[in-house]
Amino acid sequence: xxxxxxxxxxxxxxxxxxxxxxxxxxxxxxxxxxxxxxxxxxxxxxxxxxxxxxxxxxxxxxxxxxxxxxxxxxxxxxxxxxxxxxxxxxxxxxxxxxxxxxxxxxxxxxxxxxxxxxxxxxxxxxxxxxxxxxxxxxxxxxxxxxxxxxxxxxxxxxxxxxxxxxxxxxxxxxxxxxxxxxxxxxxxxxxxxxxxxxxxxxxxxxxxxxxxxxxxxxxxxxxxxxxxxxxxxxxxxxxxxxxxxxxxxxxxxxxxxxxxxxxxxxxxxxxxxxxxxxxxxxxxxxxxxxxxxxxxxxxxxxxxxxxxxxxxxxxxxxxxxxxxxxxxxxxxxxxxxxxxxxxxxxxxxxxxxxxxxxxxx
Amino acid sequence: xxxxxxxxxxxxxxxxxxxxxxxxxxxxxxxxxxxxxxxxxxxxxxxxxxxxxxxxxxxxxxxxxxxxxxxxxxxxxxxxxxxxxxxxxxxxxxxxxxxxxxxxxxxxxxxxxxxxxxxxxxxxxxxxxxxxxxxxxxxxxxxxxxxxxxxxxxxxxxxxxxxxxxxxxxxxxxxxxxxxxxxxxxxxxxxxxxxxxxxxxxxxxxxxxxxxxxxxxxxxxxxxxxxxxxxxxxxxxxxxxxxxxxxxxxxxxxxxxxxxxxxxxxxxxxxxxxxxxxxxxxxxxxxxxxxxxxxxxxxxxxxxxxxxxxxxxxxxxxxxxxxxxxxxxxxxxxxxxxxxxxxxxxxxxxxxxxxxxxxxxxxxxxxxxxxxxxxxxxxxxxxxxxxxxxxxxxxxxxxxxxxxxxxxxxxxxxxxxxxxxxxxxxxxxxxxxxxxxxxxxxxxxxxxxxxxxxxxxxxxxxxxxxxxxxxxxxxxxxxxxxxxxxxxxxxxxxxxxxxxxxxxxxxxxxxxxxxxxxxxxxxxxxxxxxxxxxxxxxxxxxxxxxxxxxxxxxxxx
Numbered sequence: 001x002x003x004x005x006x007x008x009x010x011x012x013x014x015x016x017x018x019x020x021x022x023x024x025x026x027x028x029x030x031x032x033x034x035x036x037x038x039x040x041x042x043x044x045x046x047x048x049x050x051x052x053x054x055x056x057x058x059x060x061x062x063x064x065x066x067x068x069x070x071x072x073x074x075x076x077x078x079x080x081x082x083x084x085x086x087x088x089x090x091x092x093x094x095x096x097x098x099x100x101x102x103x104x105x106x107x108x109x110x111x112x113x114x115x116x117x118x119x120x121x122x123x124x125x126x127x128x129x130x131x132x133x134x135x136x137x138x139x140x141x142x143x144x145x146x147x148x149x150x151x152x153x154x155x156x157x158x159x160x161x162x163x164x165x166x167x168x169x170x171x172x173x174x175x176x177x178x179x180x181x182x183x184x185x186x187x188x189x190x191x192x193x194x195x196x197x198x199x200x201x202x203x204x205x206x207x208x209x210x211x212x213x214x215x216x217x218x219x220x221x222x223x224x225x226x227x228x229x230x231x232x233x234x235x236x237x238x239x240x241x242x243x244x245x246x247x248x249x250x251x252x253x254x255x256x257x258x259x260x261x262x263x264x265x266x267x268x269x270x271x272x273x274x275x276x277x278x279x280x281x282x283x284x285x286x287x288x289x290x291x292x293x294x295x296x297x298x299x300x301x302x303x304x305x306x307x308x309x310x311x312x313x314x315x316x317x318x319x320x321x322x323x324x325x326x327x328x329x330x331x332x333x334x335x336x337x338x339x340x341x342x343x344x345x346x347x348x349x350x351x352x353x354x355x356x357x358x359x360x361x
Numbered sequence: 362x363x364x365x366x367x368x369x370x371x372x373x374x375x376x377x378x379x380x381x382x383x384x385x386x387x388x389x390x391x392x393x394x395x396x397x398x399x400x401x402x403x404x405x406x407x408x409x410x411x412x413x414x415x416x417x418x419x420x421x422x423x424x425x426x427x428x429x430x431x432x433x434x435x436x437x438x439x440x441x442x443x444x445x446x447x448x449x450x451x452x453x454x455x456x457x458x459x460x461x462x463x464x465x466x467x468x469x470x471x472x473x474x475x476x477x478x479x480x481x482x483x484x485x486x487x488x489x490x491x492x493x494x495x496x497x498x499x500x501x502x503x504x505x506x507x508x509x510x511x512x513x514x515x516x517x518x519x520x521x522x523x524x525x526x527x528x529x530x531x532x533x534x535x536x537x538x539x540x541x542x543x544x545x546x547x548x549x550x551x552x553x554x555x556x557x558x559x560x561x562x563x564x565x566x567x568x569x570x571x572x573x574x575x576x577x578x579x580x581x582x583x584x585x586x587x588x589x590x591x592x593x594x595x596x597x598x599x600x601x602x603x604x605x606x607x608x609x610x611x612x613x614x615x616x617x618x619x620x621x622x623x624x625x626x627x628x629x630x631x632x633x634x635x636x637x638x639x640x641x642x643x644x645x646x647x648x649x650x651x652x653x654x655x656x657x658x659x660x661x662x663x664x665x666x667x668x669x670x671x672x673x674x675x676x677x678x679x680x681x682x683x684x685x686x687x688x689x690x691x692x693x694x695x696x697x698x699x700x701x702x703x704x705x706x707x708x709x710x711x712x713x714x715x716x717x718x719x720x721x722x723x724x725x726x727x728x729x730x731x732x733x734x735x736x737x738x739x740x741x742x743x744x745x746x747x748x749x750x751x752x753x754x755x756x757x758x759x760x761x762x763x764x765x766x767x768x769x770x771x772x773x774x775x776x777x778x779x780x781x782x783x784x785x786x787x788x789x790x791x792x793x794x795x796x797x798x799x800x801x802x803x804x805x806x807x808x809x810x811x812x813x814x815x816x817x818x819x820x821x822x823x824x825x826x827x828x829x830x831x832x833x834x835x836x837x838x839x840x841x842x843x844x845x846x847x848x849x850x851x852x853x854x855x856x857x858x859x860x861x862x863x864x865x866x867x868x869x870x871x872x873x874x875x876x877x878x879x880x881x882x883x884x885x886x887x888x889x890x891x892x893x894x895x896x897x898x899x900x901x902x903x904x905x906x907x908x909x910x911x912x913x914x915x916x917x918x
Contacts, residue, residue, distance in 0.1 A: 049827055051827070076826070076832075078828075078830055078835075083827070084824070086820050088818060090820040090821050092842075094842040094845075103828050107825075107828060107829045107834060108829055148824075151824075152827075155828075161827075
């Protein structure tokens, strides 16, 4: 394993930021830490880098123990085999592009010829060959971000750490850079931890996603698993847009779980706890179809608001006391009465209390 | 914290912090502790003495109480008028259609760096009973009844106001420039007339900065030594600073009472500084906006010429006429007020060159200012880096220590070293002056460097660590280069401060450690106005040249 984190605890004063999390990352694997601000994802990354000292736990990088509270080991960041890209890029304004990228090699006292070839290669990989002699202050945000990536990979570290690297870029550049980071990481085949609060980034980049909340990992798995079968409403909401309908679970039925709405309609969901009682049905906005589809679950509601998003609409539909977001290219007017359809496979029952996830259909 | 052992690097950092802390504590606490000790002794340092309360009970004597009242009166008037003058000047330049703004700011900058003791000397030449102004009054206009007399309370106040107005101007213009101009524009948009905007928006928003400036001007005035020494002592007007000097230097010396006076003086200035810091913490600067929009300059109309005249009068009085008087005095053989009757000579300048004592003072000043400022800068950098970045245990105590000299008058620090140095192996060496100046001007260094340290993000250092650079390497390769502008201007600031300091030196210099400021004063006291003026001109040229260098260095960034 390239990165091993075990029982990590970090506190600021009496506030617990990380509450005993554990995970492992294999060589070549890209793992995202996803969660809202304050969930402890950046602190976890900084603990791996050695920029924060945890209160307890164990961290190993590339088979070297870099932190072990019981053995009293805490290796300084500069003795850890890491490359890190900071949210603000942290490009040194007094150095040129070349010298910024060369810094990790200069510190390691590599001969000039090696510095030359490796920096040239790193700059080529991020597409900045033409900028090598520029002052770093003459760079755009996107270029600075690339310099930061080149600096992180130039010394071929065992581990790459990304701290929300795309959050300061505009939307278009973000999509492009996201694809490039993925390609680069595949080429380097290096274990990577990627901190983000953007679900699209996490879903598109990761081999595995760790969803964090209040210092603990709520769910981990492949992007498909976390998106398709979230364990609770929090995870469902973090990994993508979600509608929640209050329902009462009736019990197991053929093809999933059966539940009823407050209005009496029956709903069949593919997954979820079968224990009878109140729960939430989760349906993604793009899985709700405007109109009646035979054989699917059907709800009746009234369109409260319509927003044109170019190519499709976002409707806000009142169903009983709940309101659901629907993404659809179908035309309907505000005030229209509509039928919403969704298949059982697109609906998941989530326990209102996350402890009650014992029995699954 | 857990008992985690750091593998490498922390040891060096801890060692450097410990050394920084010890040196700072030595520099700041030695004079204070010595003063406290001295204030309870029956005789001066190095003499056999016993414990006594007498020095503290003597504080209540009529003479000392009288001096205290005089000092507070002079300082209060000076503070109010300097702040008012500085604020008016800042408002004229940054809010109205006042002309020649840039040259006026440059001239105020020159006054700012014009040493107080040289200004006082020039004003003795100009305004003493036998001085130039009175001659002009008598001979040109035949006025007999009225005479200027700078040897008086009003003379001290006048020169101090001239000297302190630039300080008030420079502390007030920052908040005024930074003030969100939309606040004033909103008042215009609400239908307020220009004068109403000034009265109801600008002045209320500037109230806290003005209060802060008022308190600082008060402290500057209380600790002012050179001006009351040059014009107050001949006129038998004493302030606490000159009283302390007289108690120490004239027989029978009473250094114990001087110590008690010095501590009381520090209590006054220290408490005022404390109040000023509270004011700043409570409502520091008005809201700063990122936008560089300037408020439309207010048209002064027919008042503009009056404003221009007052500003020009100030510049003439604070810098130009004093400099001309010094140049004139330095170039004549015998003092006569009428330039037509004077005989001109270079001999005063030659005498500087030919006097081994003066050349030695020159050399001493260069060593103390050049080398001492470097030591002061290194210490200030280590302190600022510790208190703003490393923040190890004890960094708050270090911060408090480094701020203390803000509240201690220069002459009091000098007296503190006088009380301690006879017990230290530095007696009679330039180290006494260097230590004394390092302590006195430590806040200059820590404030300049600290302001720059908080400017750059800590993540720039973290990136260096993540790239494999240890703390020492990242400090050398990242922190120091990023601090370069502040290091440059900090060094020049310290150099100028050390170069022209007189209050702290007045008590502790010896024949072999005499510096330029003391030489000038000594020539002046011996009625050798010509050489004193020549030396002042040379000193002023050096100071102004350095100031230009500072300005250029800080512009380049």
